[in-house]
Amino acid sequence: MAMNKNSISTFGERLRTLREESQLSLRTLSGEIGIDTSLLAKIERNERQPTKEQLKQLAKYFKLDEKQLAKEVLSDQFAYRIIEEEADLDTLKVAEKKVEYLKNHK
Amino acid sequence: MAMNKNSISTFGERLRTLREESQLSLRTLSGEIGIDTSLLAKIERNERQPTKEQLKQLAKYFKLDEKQLAKEVLSDQFAYRIIEEEADLDTLKVAEKKVEYLKNHK
DNA sequence: ACTTTTGTGGACGATATTTGTCCATACCGC
DNA sequence: GCGGTATGGACAAATATCGTCCACAAAAGT
Numbered sequence: 001m002a003m004n005k006n007s008i009s010t011f012g013e014r015l016r017t018l019r020e021e022s023q024l025s026l027r028t029l030s031g032e033i034g035i036d037t038s039l040l041a042k043i044e045r046n047e048r049q050p051t052k053e054q055l056k057q058l059a060k061y062f063k064l065d066e067k068q069l070a071k072e073v074l075s076d077q078f079a080y081r082i083i084e085e086e087a088d089l090d091t092l093k094v095a096e097k098k099v100e101y102l103k104n105h106k
Numbered sequence: 107m108a109m110n111k112n113s114i115s116t117f118g119e120r121l122r123t124l125r126e127e128s129q130l131s132l133r134t135l136s137g138e139i140g141i142d143t144s145l146l147a148k149i150e151r152n153e154r155q156p157t158k159e160q161l162k163q164l165a166k167y168f169k170l171d172e173k174q175l176a177k178e179v180l181s182d183q184f185a186y187r188i189i190e191e192e193a194d195l196d197t198l199k200v201a202e203k204k205v206e207y208l209k210n211h212k
Numbered sequence: 213a214c215t216t217t218t219g220t221g222g223a224c225g226a227t228a229t230t231t232g233t234c235c236a237t238a239c240c241g242c
Numbered sequence: 243g244c245g246g247t248a249t250g251g252a253c254a255a256a257t258a259t260c261g262t263c264c265a266c267a268a269a270a271g272t
Contacts (some may be wrong), residue, residue: 083208
């Protein structure tokens with residue numbers, strides 16, 4: 001379960017690593033950015049989705065690209081959904097084709 | 107906007123084609139499978155997501171594989187989400203990696 | 213051993229989103 | 243016009259998600 005900077009992980013795990021590297025407790029970070037401690041903990045455990053607003057605050061605090069963070073969150077959601085529905089992996093490939101299809105035909 | 111059997115399309119469009127090929131009006135199909143006409147129309151226009159139950163009825167009626175239909179619906183949702191959020195296409199590729207990651211690490 | 217700090221997680225009301233239904237409308241072919 | 247068709251708005255009902263509070267257990271610090 002160890003994680004280096006290049007390995008893939010969920011947004012929550014990423015956030016936790018970030019926080020720990022900064023030596024911050026949940027409570028203090030919570031105070032800094034104005035998000036309830038418990039909620040923050042849940043986000044780190046991927047039990048809650050961060051809102052755009054929260055994402056913005058986090059990006060700002062850790063000096064990260066907001067757009068990039070959003071991508072991580074979204075891909076998390078897709079991944080969880082696939083697992084939850086026990087769907088085939090290539091559902092994602094189909095989705096990709098559909099995006100192109102929709103962009104061209106609408 | 108013409109569509110042959112091999113081209114990709116959304117679930118709704120697929121459903122509409124199926125219905126028209128069977129020479130059924132919305133009302134009659136609606137009656138057959140017990141789904142409100144307006145709702146069915148919305149599903150065909152991808153304005154509503156079919157529930158599992160509705161999917162099952164449709165699969166049964168048109169003698170299609172339910173699992174396959176579910177995949178089409180799910181990939182639709184992903185595609186629409188990508189477009190809506192103006193997210194990068196490779197968000198889907200990242201999601202793919204995450205699915206593998208999650209399956210291996212949990 | 214006592215106190216403080218830390219993360220977890222249940223409970224629950226508040227919000228937001230989605231669904232299903234009804235009805236009015238417009239369109240077309242006859 | 244009439245009968246059949248698809249569309250889409252409005253809205254209550256059902257679901258899902260969110261944010262907050264609080265209590266708890268485990269670890270760290272003294």
